[in-house]
Amino acid sequence: MFEPALSVLLQTQVPNVHEFRITNIFKPLASPAAAERTAAYLVLAITAVIFVVVAGLICYTIVRFRRRPGDNELQEPPQVYGSNQIEAAWTVIPILIVFVLIGVSARVIAAIQNASPPPQSVKILLVGHQWWWEVRYPDYGLVTANEIHVPVSSDGKHATYLQLTSADVIHSFWVPQLAGKTDLIPNRINYTWIDPRQPGVYVGNCAEYCGTQHANMLLRVIAESSEEFNAWMSAQRKPANNSDTQLSAAQTVFGSLSCVNCHMIRGTSAIGAFGPDLTHLMSRQTLGAGVLVNNTENLRAWVNDPQIPKPGCLMPSMKLTGPELNQVISYLQSLK
Amino acid sequence: MAHGHLVAEDALTMERQWKLPDRGTVGIVFLIVTESVLFSMFVIAYLIYLNKSLVGPYPKDVLELPILASICLLSSSGAIVFAEHALKHNRLGSFKLWWAVTILLGAYFLWATAVEWRKLIFEDHLTIATNLFGTTFYSLVGLHASHVIVGLIFLTIVFVLTLLGFPIQTQLRRVLFLSWYWHFVDAVWVIVFTVVYIIGLPR
Amino acid sequence: MAAIDYPLQRPKAEPGEFSFSETLYKWVATVDHKRLGLMYVASALIFLIVAGIMATVMRVQLMFPNGHVVGPDTFNRLFTMHGTSMVFLVGMPMVAGFANYLVPLMIGARDMAFPRLNSFGFWIFLLGGLLLYYSYLGGGGLSGDGSAPDVGWFAYAPLTERGFSRGHSSDYWALGVLVSGFGSIASAINVIATTFCMRCPGMTLKRMPMFVWVMLIDSWLIVVALPPLSAAQVMLLLDRYLGANFFNTQNGGSAVLWQHYFWIFGHPEVYILIFPAFAILSEVIPIFSRKPLFGRPAMVAAVVAIGFISLGVWAHHMFAVGMTSWSNTFFAASSMLVGIPTGIKIFNWTATMYGGRLRFTTALLFCCGFLFQFLLAGLTGIMLAVAPFDWQLHDSYFVVAHFHFTLVGGLVFGLFAGMYYWFPKAIGKMLDETLGKWHFWLFCIGFNLTFIPLHFAGMLGMPRRIYTYAPGRGWELWNFVATIGVFFQIAGILFFIYNVLRSTLRGQPATDDPWDGWTLEWATSSPPPEYNFEKLPVVRSSRPLWDLKHPQDPDWKWE
Numbered sequence A: 001m002f003e004p005a006l007s008v009l010l011q012t013q014v015p016n017v018h019e020f021r022i023t024n025i026f027k028p029l030a031s032p033a034a035a036e037r038t039a040a041y042l043v044l045a046i047t048a049v050i051f052v053v054v055a056g057l058i059c060y061t062i063v064r065f066r067r068r069p070g071d072n073e074l075q076e077p078p079q080v081y082g083s084n085q086i087e088a089a090w091t092v093i094p095i096l097i098v099f100v101l102i103g104v105s106a107r108v109i110a111a112i113q114n115a116s117p118p119p120q121s122v123k124i125l126l127v128g129h130q131w132w133w134e135v136r137y138p139d140y141g142l143v144t145a146n147e148i149h150v151p152v153s154s155d156g157k158h159a160t161y162l163q164l165t166s167a168d169v170i171h172s173f174w175v176p177q178l179a180g181k182t183d184l185i186p187n188r189i190n191y192t193w194i195d196p197r198q199p200g201v202y203v204g205n206c207a208e209y210c211g212t213q214h215a216n217m218l219l220r221v222i223a224e225s226s227e228e229f230n231a232w233m234s235a236q237r238k239p240a241n242n243s244d245t246q247l248s249a250a251q252t253v254f255g256s257l258s259c260v261n262c263h264m265i266r267g268t269s270a271i272g273a274f275g276p277d278l279t280h281l282m283s284r285q286t287l288g289a290g291v292l293v294n295n296t297e298n299l300r301a302w303v304n305d306p307q308i309p310k311p312g313c314l315m316p317s318m319k320l321t322g323p324e325l326n327q328v329i330s331y332l333q334s335l336k
Numbered sequence B: 001m002a003h004g005h006l007v008a009e010d011a012l013t014m015e016r017q018w019k020l021p022d023r024g025t026v027g028i029v030f031l032i033v034t035e036s037v038l039f040s041m042f043v044i045a046y047l048i049y050l051n052k053s054l055v056g057p058y059p060k061d062v063l064e065l066p067i068l069a070s071i072c073l074l075s076s077s078g079a080i081v082f083a084e085h086a087l088k089h090n091r092l093g094s095f096k097l098w099w100a101v102t103i104l105l106g107a108y109f110l111w112a113t114a115v116e117w118r119k120l121i122f123e124d125h126l127t128i129a130t131n132l133f134g135t136t137f138y139s140l141v142g143l144h145a146s147h148v149i150v151g152l153i154f155l156t157i158v159f160v161l162t163l164l165g166f167p168i169q170t171q172l173r174r175v176l177f178l179s180w181y182w183h184f185v186d187a188v189w190v191i192v193f194t195v196v197y198i199i200g201l202p203r
Numbered sequence C: 001m002a003a004i005d006y007p008l009q010r011p012k013a014e015p016g017e018f019s020f021s022e023t024l025y026k027w028v029a030t031v032d033h034k035r036l037g038l039m040y041v042a043s044a045l046i047f048l049i050v051a052g053i054m055a056t057v058m059r060v061q062l063m064f065p066n067g068h069v070v071g072p073d074t075f076n077r078l079f080t081m082h083g084t085s086m087v088f089l090v091g092m093p094m095v096a097g098f099a100n101y102l103v104p105l106m107i108g109a110r111d112m113a114f115p116r117l118n119s120f121g122f123w124i125f126l127l128g129g130l131l132l133y134y135s136y137l138g139g140g141g142l143s144g145d146g147s148a149p150d151v152g153w154f155a156y157a158p159l160t161e162r163g164f165s166r167g168h169s170s171d172y173w174a175l176g177v178l179v180s181g182f183g184s185i186a187s188a189i190n191v192i193a194t195t196f197c198m199r200c201p202g203m204t205l206k207r208m209p210m211f212v213w214v215m216l217i218d219s220w221l222i223v224v225a226l227p228p229l230s231a232a233q234v235m236l237l238l239d240r241y242l243g244a245n246f247f248n249t250q251n252g253g254s255a256v257l258w259q260h261y262f263w264i265f266g267h268p269e270v271y272i273l274i275f276p277a278f279a280i281l282s283e284v285i286p287i288f289s290r291k292p293l294f295g296r297p298a299m300v301a302a303v304v305a306i307g308f309i310s311l312g313v314w315a316h317h318m319f320a321v322g323m324t325s326w327s328n329t330f331f332a333a334s335s336m337l338v339g340i341p342t343g344i345k346i347f348n349w350t351a352t353m354y355g356g357r358l359r360f361t362t363a364l365l366f367c368c369g370f371l372f373q374f375l376l377a378g379l380t381g382i383m384l385a386v387a388p389f390d391w392q393l394h395d396s397y398f399v400v401a402h403f404h405f406t407l408v409g410g411l412v413f414g415l416f417a418g419m420y421y422w423f424p425k426a427i428g429k430m431l432d433e434t435l436g437k438w439h440f441w442l443f444c445i446g447f448n449l450t451f452i453p454l455h456f457a458g459m460l461g462m463p464r465r466i467y468t469y470a471p472g473r474g475w476e477l478w479n480f481v482a483t484i485g486v487f488f489q490i491a492g493i494l495f496f497i498y499n500v501l502r503s504t505l506r507g508q509p510a511t512d513d514p515w516d517g518w519t520l521e522w523a524t525s526s527p528p529p530e531y532n533f534e535k536l537p538v539v540r541s542s543r544p545l546w547d548l549k550h551p552q553d554p555d556w557k558w559e
């Protein structure tokens, strides 16, 4: 009932084919978000009625009983101290409404929180870092960053289960079209699940303030068909491309820089764990957890000085010389 | 218009019969309420972090029951009651005696805590930073000890004033409030003792 | 007979010329509840302007996507200092200020129960506030932002721990707020003792003005709800200075414990903040409706109920931390229960106006603004209390909109109503009504223009506490409109400032009882003398001056 009205009010940009940059909570494409919307509509409807009735009453009172010229100023209006019946009425009716609302909440809470994982579901361990996401697929032995690839679950049987934790401070997982928030808390593991109904890219944000660059801690969930997902998975599981002899010089330069202390590139000497895994960097759509689109120009800008696109981020400006930078970029671009 | 509807006698009786609680009493009661909430937060933290330490030493390795100290502190509550009683009946000598006993008992408790901490820190190498047990132990016991110190300071001030000949009988109310505070500090110890040395000890 | 009657004849406040230093000394050294009250309100107003300017900078930054007015560090400090100041240096001193000024006058007392404790409370509050702001100078020095706290007003651990918050910014936050908290507790105990022990003859608890009742419960909430915050801050300082592990997740400490402690304080705190507005409305609406407060016993019961239930709802700020479904359900339910007594209050205020003869002074206009806005705020609160809905709305701009509707649309509107109403009593001059109406309409329009759109931004997925955002998510329009609204708010507040200054200097002198009031503060001169009442009044009902003015139909006949 609310949908048309709200979608006019909450008009968002038309998404391009691949990317849902919509983060409208009323356009869910997964079960948890859909259940949340159902609860939301019900609550919105009830509160809207309450608002109209009560605000209407106040309006009526204000207009009807305003002082008018010609009123007898010396005569005070009748002094009414209260009325038990009326007061009982406006205590009991809200009590009833509140019980309805409690019932709705309880049911939806249970439906979302107590759902048990279907057998085929993919399991992911999502680790928050200041200010990027580490994505682990324990069953596949894969580690990647900032983009979560999951199978589409149009049949409702390929839900993805996420275990959430953090390496430093508290972050929060929020992809509005898929599910509401669940926090990533150090020293603790939380759970949530998503089952995207349509292939596409779903954008989310870190939703718990986590320091300087909280604003630029974006997250993408990429839902694709099982085949695509499996293809992606097997490509990702391969170690980095080292065979290209043309690039061995570039690779040597990279290996000699301190990048390797913070970044992992599987199959090379780069085994750092402080920053995102770069093994298949070029397969990602963005850089720096969503601040930049991943293209040559931006990659160059990022490596040259990440503090410009993302001031305060924990990757220092590496102060590479021009030739070093060229080599590093050409090497990074080979990481398909 | 300048005259109310009240009939004179009516108002006079009302004025005469008008009795309200003593403000000092209300003040001290609510001070104790706030303090209790403050203590419960530290007690809750202690309970939540019980057996959660990642490294030792653990309570069972290092804690010894401070039986004597506890007996002293609790009996000081009795002593201060006697002192109060003596003051009410204007027996100054007896008041001074019991007051001194209160102070000594409290001071012994504090000293025992100091000895305990010394042992924990230097022999068992348990500091506030060592583990969660150290963190919650020192903060809870320390918060209590700081209250004992404050109490002792006030008790001593009263004692010195009395020795100097200040007419303490005129301050009966304030002495009473001080003794309430002291009882409160003792009562908190009962809880701290239970939590730290009884609930917290096994395992 | 006259001797025991209401002392309608009182000398004016002491005349005479004083040099500047004498005047200064009189204010600094004062233990008079009225002066302390005014000092509280004045410092709160100054902090309101400072924190409001910070809000303005934030809004300008967010007006367009990819804003470049300030950088991330500055922005994070801005919202932290804005939120912290508004709550601890505007809201809390307003509670203390109004209570201090009015409670003794309304209960017919000559002063508070502990005048010196009172002055201690004020100065330590101010010390805490200045300490907090010193962070802009200390540490990093005068250049740039210094080391103002940048951890948000609820300073979630472990972001505040040594490892993630270097320097001293979090220390300033913890110490400044801790210290000013002591002041609040001191003043709350004082208010409680005053209401229990200083009432004039005949003023039973049943006859106590509604204002005093609300302030009593408010003070009770402060007494029981502030210590958890103090405890948590002490723990944090132990962590930071002595290496304790309360919130140090590396050593097994819990990040969630801080949240529990903070919100056990934090939720009651929001009612602590709104109660003064409730108190003010309960006095202002009856006077300008010319009717007694409708359903007084229910109104008292409602505040008491809110005061108790609000102690058990704190985890509705934590629906996303992964509590069990049972806890989530419990806290959703308890939060919604608060709506019932709050509803009673709204209905009873409306019923008070119903059948009355409404005189739309600026004060009553602000009350009406309150009614609509607080209704909406409460209903968005109910939406947030529905845990599944909150999983979507939590930490989004919807929450920002919700709480500004409660705090600005509710609290600030209520405070303005109170200021217009009691200004004549406190200063002895009338505030100008025309300027007042300008103030009201500009502020009301500006406020709604700012915060209604932010609900939509939140529903479109805009998280709070972001210093910038990329275009294309549908947030542009809402943010733009919101920022425009701020300028209307500023204009409104400038009218207020001008009005206060002008009226103080050469306003029309106020009579002792300009609104035809019913409570005891209108029975003494404007401004009241230092000792308030020459003769202590004796009362027989909750509207003593009504009884006096209507000898044929006094209230006490109905008791």
Ligand code: HEA
Pocket: A050, A054, A093, A094, A095, A097, A098, C270, C271, C273, C274, C316, C317, C335, C336, C338, C339, C340, C342, C343, C344, C346, C374, C375, C377, C378, C379, C380, C381, C382, C384, C385, C386, C390, C393, C394, C395, C399, C402, C403, C406, C407, C410, C411
């Ligand atoms: C003055 C301050 C104030 C007040 C009065 C309230 C009142 C309420 N608030 Fe609000 N709230 C805040 C200040 C306040 N809040 C702040 C500052 C935050 C954010 C903190 C932060 O994160 O920074 C917050 C956040 C907040 C959250 C957490 C959101 C999140 O972070 O995810 C929730 C969730 O339940 C909530 C709920 C409520 C409810 C249920 C009420 C209720 O008390 C409202 C009751 C009123 C009504 C319901 C309207 C009148 C009633 C009727 C007309 C009767 C009929 C109604 C029914 C039957 C429903 N609030």
Ligand code: HEA
Pocket: C048, C049, C050, C051, C052, C053, C055, C056, C058, C059, C079, C080, C082, C083, C084, C086, C087, C090, C091, C151, C152, C153, C154, C400, C404, C407, C408, C411, C412, C450, C464, C465, C466, C467, C486, C489, C490, C493, C494, C497
């Ligand atoms: C009482 C509480 C209160 C009040 C009154 C306000 C008032 C305002 N607030 Fe605030 N706000 C909070 C409490 C409050 N806020 C809290 C608790 C937070 C959360 C912080 C956090 O996340 O940690 C917050 C956060 C917050 C945010 C979110 C920041 C973020 O998440 O990134 C925003 C953004 O729009 C905002 C805006 C405003 C605006 C525009 C006003 C306006 O209404 C302000 C109007 C006032 C002025 C504009 C001053 C006017 C006067 C002048 C300019 C006169 C100058 C003249 C002279 C000097 C003579 N506030």
Ligand code: CUA
Pocket: A128, A129, A131, A170, A171, A172, A206, A207, A208, A209, A210, A211, A214, A215, A217
């Ligand atoms: Cu991570 Cu905010």
Ligand SMILES: [Cu+2]
Pocket: C266, C267, C270, C314, C316, C317
């Ligand atoms: Cu709350």
